[in-house]
Amino acid sequence: MKKIKDSEVRWGVLGVGNVCEKKSAPAMNIVPHSKLVAVMRRNEERVKDYAERHSVPKWYTDASELVEDSDINAIYIATPPHMHLPYTKLAASMGKPVYVEKPMARTFAECKEMIAVCEEAGVPLYVAYYRRALPHFIKIKEVMDSGTIGEIRTVHINMKQVIRPDAVVHLENNWRIDPQIAGGGYFFDLASHQLDLLDFFFGPITKAKGFAANQAKAYGAEDIVTGTFVFENGVIGTGNWCFTASQTAQIDEIIIYGNKGKISFQTFGLGEFVLESDQQEKQSFHLELPYHIQQPLIQSIVDDLLGKGYCPSTGKTGARTNWVMDQLVNSEYLKL
Incomplete structure (x- = not known):
């Protein structure tokens, strides 16, 4: 209709x-x-x-x-x-x-x-x-759905960034770290993409617990978050996000483990992912990203x-990501 x-x-x-x-x-x-x-x-x-x-x-x-x-x-x-x-x-x-x-x-x-x-x-x-509509993420879902890496067991998010210059130099103009505007800090801006993508892969997260802190105190929002979460289909995940890490610690990686292999990729990368399975040699994939993402x-x-046609990203799916972030941060930043 x-x-x-x-x-x-x-x-x-x-x-x-x-x-x-x-x-x-x-x-x-x-x-x-x-x-x-x-x-x-x-x-x-x-x-x-x-x-x-x-x-x-x-x-x-x-x-x-x-x-x-x-x-x-x-x-x-x-x-x-x-x-x-x-x-x-x-x-x-x-x-x-x-x-x-x-x-x-x-x-x-x-x-x-x-x-x-x-x-x-x-x-x-x-x-x-x-990201729900980008070619390499659709391909990752197809690979998992095909059973290439078997039954999915766990998924792990690891994100570390150095503190951004705009976080302190132009603090008054950086809405991304103003909880009254953004809901929280860079976690809300960046991790939202990752958590929503996992919702696309595995369905809703039904349980989530986490810890958040403002360690560096460079601005008024959380700068580190860790958490665990359970999907409706039984897959269990973890996340570790730090936005005041060292240059050598910087990483953007998600690893999905099945009982026959694994898939690893960057959320904010160039359309690439790596497939490793018990049945075949390690494979690297690269699907071109659209100019207008x-x-x-x-x-x-x-x-x-x-x-x-059909759009995969609706208010109901988007709200689920906010629910997970609320559970993981669970702090005074949410008392708006």
């Missing part, structure tokens, strides 16, 4: 920051039956500049004016997380489908409210967990809205 009445998805974007330069919004003019109609940002000079550089017909400095534009039939919310809930309410009140950046919101409670308002308005809600997911959203 079509989820919009038109034959074309005409997008309006709320918040055109860095994510809209290459990753997302430009793809809306490349995907068939999709068009980027208007953009909004409160800073008039910047939104006008964006519209001119990307040949967008309309620009606004007021969110309500964009959402009310009758030429627009779908809304992409590309703002920091603290505005996801209010802008979702605004879009739903006008009966327009919502595509919202990740993490879906600051807390699981906010996610549930977003789902409720969209269900009440009868509009779809999608979340920008675009969100294009495959946006394609699935357009297809879903036009009744031609």
